[in-house]
Amino acid sequence: MAEPKTRDLFIGGEWTRAETSDRDTIRNPATGEILATVAIASENDVGRALRTAQEAFPAWSRQVATDRADYLYRLIELIKRDTEKLARIITSENGKPLKEARIEVNFAIQLIRFAAENVRRLEGNIIPGSRPGEKILIDKIPHGVVAGISAWNFPLALTARKLGPALAAGNTFVIKPHELTPLATLALAELTVEADFPKGIFNVVTGGGATVGNALVTNPITKLITMTGSTPAGRKIMAAASEGLKEVRLELGGKxxxxxxxxxxxxxxxxxxxxxxxxxxxxxxxxxxxxxxxxxxxxxxxxxxxxxxxxxxxxxxxxxxxxxxxxxxxxxxxxxxxxxxxxxxxxxxxxxxxxxxxxxxxxxxxxxxxxxxxxxxxxxxxxxxxxxxxxxxxxxxxxxxxxxxxxxxxxxxxxxxxxxxxxxxxxxxxxxxxxxxxxxxxxxxxxxxxxxxGYGDSGIGGEDGQYGLEAYVTTKTIYLNA
The missing domain is CATH 3.40.309.10 (Aldehyde Dehydrogenase; Chain A, domain 2)
Incomplete structure (x- = not known):
């Protein structure tokens, strides 16, 4: 049996120790083997990740959209190269058959690719004004810092589903992978370093929902929360987010x-x-x-x-x-x-x-x-x-x-x-x-x-495609006069 790996938080493009020494033990559900021990972020650690993302936001959001897309294209090529490695990580921590894990890796690629290809299609509008010579501009702008919370059933694809459009639209991003399956997301973080992502635009904080997830949701830096998980967890997130009147997109259970x-x-x-x-x-x-x-x-x-x-x-x-x-x-x-x-x-x-x-x-x-x-x-x-x-x-x-x-x-x-x-x-x-x-x-x-x-208890909002990409921007209305 291989020696379990020790994984830390990923903040500002670097691996960094958590404030506490507490760690989650990640086990292979097929064998019971310990795969890794992973840091558990404290509220202060989450705050540090969000501040780092906030500091990186102005420069990242000002980049030309196609330049942001180029970083995602580089990441795609690295994911393709490491398809088998990533698939085996998914299988080891999640338990799905390897042939299904390979499909998940490919889906992650497709999700990021769509965001990169369509970033120039985040179009605003120009409306005739109500004064002579006036134009009303409806501009599409990024929210700021986006927080992601993902489930354990598709550990790589769910991160990619949120990462691609968040970054393509000009936001910076902090994600909490599920505490049972954080290894695929941490492996993706390693690839963002190799892809030379600007420091701070993508951050990973690990740990449970009651502590790490709640800290992400309630921190005033967070502007948009995108979560995939259970309906009870979604309700708690929506309630916590309501205190700050934050936009929430929830993909929850189904029947x-x-x-x-x-x-x-x-x-x-x-x-x-x-x-x-x-x-x-x-x-x-x-x-x-x-x-x-x-x-x-x-x-x-x-x-x-x-x-x-x-x-x-x-x-x-x-x-x-x-x-x-x-x-x-x-x-x-x-x-x-x-x-x-x-x-x-x-x-x-x-x-x-x-x-x-x-x-x-x-x-x-x-x-x-x-x-x-x-x-x-x-x-x-x-x-x-x-x-x-x-x-x-x-x-x-x-x-x-x-x-x-x-x-x-x-x-x-x-x-x-x-x-x-x-x-x-x-x-x-x-x-x-x-x-x-x-x-x-x-x-x-x-x-x-x-x-x-979905509708009802399956959540609010949605992911993927042009409609999903539009969720990662908000609007600014400008009454333009010379």
């Missing part, structure tokens, strides 16, 4: 419905349902949480689905043949198991899985069997609460009206899926399915040029 109608391509739908549920061990906010299947094709769908799920290989995420790795932690695994057992008590039928995997290498990690539940009803807890684990709940529906009604019976509104060949149903979906993004006849996976956002 995606996956609707399969009688005219669907069943093989394609089964493949997509499995991919959308079991990727990253189900730890995806856009995951297929509720699978609604038309009664006319329910039995055929179930037969094929049962076969596909039982064929999934769960094990060492570094093995190229592995389809699913471990849960991020023992606590998360126990939470999922509790939800499954409660569903069975409420009347669901366990078709596959429903237990922790044990024996041999399984005993060292947090492995939970790919699970299939049938006879699930809308009233069951598992149909209402986000599972965030490898559990597929199958629900029979009478028709499209029934599917829409049940799908919309949720406090979440992030992602949804629809498999049908009916244009009429697709058109109805655009009006009546209350989710921010819908995948029609395909598996999940948002695009860098799209807009990733």
């Amino acid at each position: 995606a419905p996956f609707i399969v109608m009688e005219d669907a391509d069943l093989d394609a739908a089964v493949d997509a349902a499995v991919a959308a549920r079991f990727m990253n061990c189900g730890q995806v906010c856009t995951a297929n949480e509720r699978t609604y299947v038309h009664t006319a094709v329910y039995d055929k769908f179930l037969e094929r689905l049962r076969t596909r799920i039982k064929a999934l290989r769960t094990g060492d995420p570094l093995d190229e043949k592995t389809d699913m790795g471990p849960k991020i932690s023992a606590a998360e695994m126990e939470k999922v198991d509790g939800m499954v057992q409660n569903a069975v008590k409420q009347g669901a039928k366990l078709e596959a899985g429903g237990k922790r995997l044990t024996g041999g290498a399984y005993d060292k990690g947090n492995f939970y069997a790919p699970t299939l539940l049938t006879e699930v009803t809308a009233e069951m807890d598992i149909a209402q609460n986000e599972v965030f684990g490898p559990v597929l709940s199958l629900i029979r529906v009478r028709d499209f009206d029934d599917a829409l009604t049940q799908a919309n019976r949720s406090r979440y509104g992030l992602s949804a899926y629809l498999f049908t060949q009916s244009l009429k149903n697709i058109m109805r979906m655009t009006r009546e399915l209350n989710f921010g993004e819908v995948y029609v006849n395909r598996e999940g996976g948002e695009a860098a040029q799209g807009f990733h956002h």
